[in-house]
Amino acid sequence: MTEKLSDTARKSLIDPLVANGWTVDAEADRIAKTYEFADFTEAFAFMTRAALWAEKWNHHPDWSNSYNRVTISLTTHDVGGLSSLDAKLARKMDQIRED
Ligand SMILES: C[C@H](O)[C@H](O)[C@H]1CNC2=NC(N)=NC(=O)C2=N1
Structure with a gap:
């Protein structure tokens, strides 16, 4: 059962992501990050790999791509x-980004 993160869970799950460059939009209760790649092919390859995990886990990013940049925003719509x-x-x- 998917549920909103507790304060304790935020410390253990979200704090390490913030240390790794993710930002928190507290009002919208989302996390965001922009990855920059060498070129469009690298950016789209990243998106292709990430999309397969998103589909496997039935959990999908809100994202956009502009040439070599992929801007990602994550939240769980079902729990707001x-x-x-x-x-x-x-x-x-x-992890995919580092591969
Ligand atoms: C019906 C379907 O399983 C749901 O709408 C899933 C699909 N992907 C999803 N992705 C995200 N990010 N949040 C959700 O709540 C969500 N729900």
Whole structure:
């Protein structure tokens, strides 16, 4: 069952993401990050890989792409805020980015 993160869970799940460049929009209860790649091909390859995980986990990013940049915003629409799924997808995106 997906639920909004508790204050304790935010400390353990969201704080490490913030240390890794994610920002928190407290009002919208979202996390965001922009990745910059060498070119469009690299950016789109990242999106393709991330999209497969998003579909596998049935948890989808709000994102946009402009040439070599991918701007990502994560929240859980079903609960109206951050859930553990957002942290899980953010960690996966950081991992894909480093591959
Ligand atoms: C019906 C479907 O399972 C839901 O709408 C899923 C799909 N992907 C989703 N993605 C995100 N980010 N939040 C959701 O609440 C969500 N819900």
